[in-house]
Amino acid sequence: MSLKHALLGLLSEGGATGYDLTKMFELSMSHYWHAGHSQIYPLLDQMEKDRLISFEHIVQKDKRNKKIYRIAPRGRATLISWLKAPPLPSRYKDESLLKVRFFQYLPLDEAIDLLHARRRGHQATLDEYRKLEATYFPGGPDTPERKRASLYAYFTLRRGMMLEQDSIRWCRWAVSQLRKKKARARRPAGEPDGG
């Protein structure tokens, strides 16, 4: 149950509400983890009962009340032993690559269009990451900022950027392959490429 460990890790960096934690997944962790608030609130509740974390109830008259969670000693120990544990077999799910596997059941032009759309999507995500980089890590990892914003958070952001760049490269390559196929289809059976 890695969501538990993700929450422990985030709470190690400072107190946060369930709402804050939900935002963190959305804003900076979306390329390697996802969780919605309906999953987070009940789990925080349970983790508090298990004494992995504690909370402070902030009662406010003008605003809605909130709970600030903090990591407890047991939680720290749980986090460290998870970090050191051997990795589980990875079970990635990438629905959009799964679709590509079966593009043979679409007309060639439609397949090319979908790959272009993919490439644009990856480009947009990459642009988002570049904004995050410029905001939180100006000048790369070798700035005074690295003391506040974790070097490792920067590592995972860089991984996300590389992933998008690589996806873009792959889309271009795949499209070029399909164009060759299309050219072959226009010039049928045995006729050589060069004339």
Added chain:
Amino acid sequence: MSLKHALLGLLSEGGATGYDLTKMFELSMSHYWHAGHSQIYPLLDQMEKDRLISFEHIVQKDKRNKKIYRIAPRGRATLISWLKAPPLPSRYKDESLLKVRFFQYLPLDEAIDLLHARRRGHQATLDEYRKLEATYFPGGPDTPERKRASLYAYFTLRRGMMLEQDSIRWCRWAVSQLRKKKARARRPAGEPDGG
């Protein structure tokens, strides 16, 4: 529910047993989809009731009986409309990258060791993929083989290979960053790099 669509796609390519389908996920689709037999058998059963697929019961006296599933017209239509549908927001989960996010809670040398281990893991996976490529796609996509083994299956394999290569590159980069950090730690506060 994309497992359903994955099964429809695989059955479009020819009849298969639940066992065959389970193997296909293991052998050639593990970097973008995963499913175990305990998920596949009940789903095939349900899909048959929904008339997306049909099956032929093969009764054997010497071996265990088996069911060969085939795609039905309704299944083909379902597959095509899924392929054309706009992609859902992707929800990747990468536990091992999640761990990296919190490596700040491990000693530096341990973090470096874990990144080395990761790199070796990716190298091993890449080697597996290269074997698959040599077996099923000798000479790349421009061989007569492409008529039998789908060009798109080759595309997804290439994506897997690029992914592993990129992961290896990232591991090396991350390790080099940590070595710099280590060097700085040995030579503390304000003292310049060169002398």
Added chain:
DNA sequence: TCAGACATGTAATGGGTTACATGATTAG
């Protein structure tokens, strides 16, 4: 004779998504 591939199923549990439900403050 023992491991591994072939072959199919179920049950219990755990994890995740969608929808329902509420309500204040702030900026446009």
Added chain:
DNA sequence: CTAATCATGTAACCCATTACATGTCTGA
């Protein structure tokens, strides 16, 4: 006045994992 942000929760359902359960054939 309206949308977005802050803020917390529950319920129903769906999807996925682990473990239980069985049995044959083939090759080392």
